[in-house]
Amino acid sequence: MMADLATYVLTALGLVFFVAGTVGLLRFPDTFSRLHALTKADNLGLGFIALGIAFQTETWAQLAMLALIWALALLAAGTVAQLVARAALATTQEEE
Amino acid sequence: MTLALDLALCVLILGVALASVAGGGVFRAVIFFITYGLFVAMAWARLGALDVALAEAAIGAGLTGVLLLAALGRLRRMNATSPPHRTGLHLPAAFAGAALACALGWAWFALPAPSPPDLGPVMPQSGVGNRVTAVLLNFRAWDTLLESIVLLAALLGVWMLAQDKDWTAPLGPRYHAQAGGVLASFGRLLPPVGLAFGVYLVWAGADSTGGAFQGGTVLAAVGLVALMSNVMRPPRVSQGVLRAALVLGPAVFLCAGLLATASGGAFLSLSPALAKPVILTIEVALTISIAVTLALLVIGASGDGEYAP
Structure with missing residues (x-):
């Protein structure tokens, strides 16, 4: 019962971050602030959702896989955000 | 609850597919195509065909996506002129696609449902x-x-x-x-x-x-x-x-x-x-x-x- 409650609260919190990230992606003026919004959704949103689902796992292996998924998504999102930001920086400098 | 999920997935697949072919530039089409592949992979997973889902995600969305993005990058480096942006619909292509979809849909309902071969008795001989x-x-x-x-x-x-x-x-x-x-x-x-x-x-x-x-x-x-x-x-x-x-x-x-x-x-x-x-x-x-x-x-x-x- 407590585990279900924790899942509800944490996944809901994760969804809030995803909604906020999506709104930011749509509303923010330039690439850099959009990236800022997007990475929050990836890092915290997915983190909270994974944490919420973690309360429903039955074996340690499932827990480890959830953690691995989050870690890989974090790694990929962080790297891609850096690369996109660098590409965007190069384009904006060319235009100026 | 699962019906709502499946319906949302169907709507998303159709929407993303439409967005991919509806124009707005090659880059946009490629990105929507990759997203489409991921949604289709989720649909296969929902149908219980996990092997197909994995293949679709890895090859259909991932590898084909990289291939298309690389091709797009190459076109840009070559400064290839993009075809003149047509504002109108590609009517012949749209009609052909719609006709094919209708024919497939008709075949789905008209043909007798094939019964899958029973692999149970021969599985022990297959080795896997x-x-x-x-x-x-x-x-x-x-x-x-x-x-x-x-x-x-x-x-x-x-x-x-x-x-x-x-x-x-x-x-x-x-x-x-x-x-x-x-x-x-x-x-x-x-x-x-x-x-x-x-x-x-x-x-x-x-x-x-x-x-x-x-x-x-x-x-x-x-x-x-x-x-x-x-x-x-x-x-x-x-x-x-x-x-x-x-x-x-x-x-x-x-x-x-x-x-x-x-x-x-x-x-x-x-x-x-x-x-x-x-x-x-x-x-x-x-x-x-x-x-x-x-x-x-x-x-x-x-x-x-x-x-x-």
Whole structure:
């Protein structure tokens, strides 16, 4: 019962971050602030959702896989955000 | 609740498919195509076809997406003029697509539903526990053999488009990554995990979800990441190991089939006693060939200029 409650609260919190990230992606003026919004959704949103689902796992292996998924998504999102930001920086400098 | 999820998935698939073909530039179409592949993979997973879902996510969305993005980047480097942006609808294409969809829909309802063959009684003879692997590498091995040769033929086709002067040059565009930068670190962190996962997919394919194509695609992706982050040196056509890796899968497959004929059975038939080790050998060889072929297909022939990160 407590585990279900924790899942509800944490996944809901994760969804809030995803909604906020999506709104930011749509509303923010330039690439850099959009990236800022997007990475929050990836890092915290997915983190909270994974944490919420973690309360429903039955074996340690499932827990480890959830953690691995989050870690890989974090790694990929962080790297891609850096690369996109660098590409965007190069384009904006060319235009100026 | 699950009905709501499935309906939302259907709407998303149709919406993304429409967005992909409805114009608005090549880049947009490619991005929507990748998203479409991911949603379709989720749909396959919802239908319980996990092997197909994995293949769709890895090949349909991932690898084809990279291929299309690379092609787009090459077009931009060549300063290829994009076709004049037509504001109107491509009516003939739309009609043809709609007609095809209607015909398929009609066939779906008009034809009798085929009853799936009952694999239960013959599964013990197949040597593996995963029904998809049993069909792909034992009962319908012929199809899989030809598929592996088709892949090789596709790569040869791409290579044939290279100019003579580029033939001895390292394959693919020149990728740039700052030494010690973000991309270089990523290229060192991801491959160990990807290698373990790719090998696991092949190994697990015998008894649960996975297989040579899915595992091979993951391994190809690992190779591409290592290439793009300059962790690995670009390959050359002249490398003997590379050529051997390309033909290993089809060659081992053919040899297994011929050995079956030599020992008195039909071509590509497997005796139940030997099925498991033979299938495993073929899968490992196929995985190596698929991984190398797919990676080389994506980077393409030599001499198409530079890639700025």
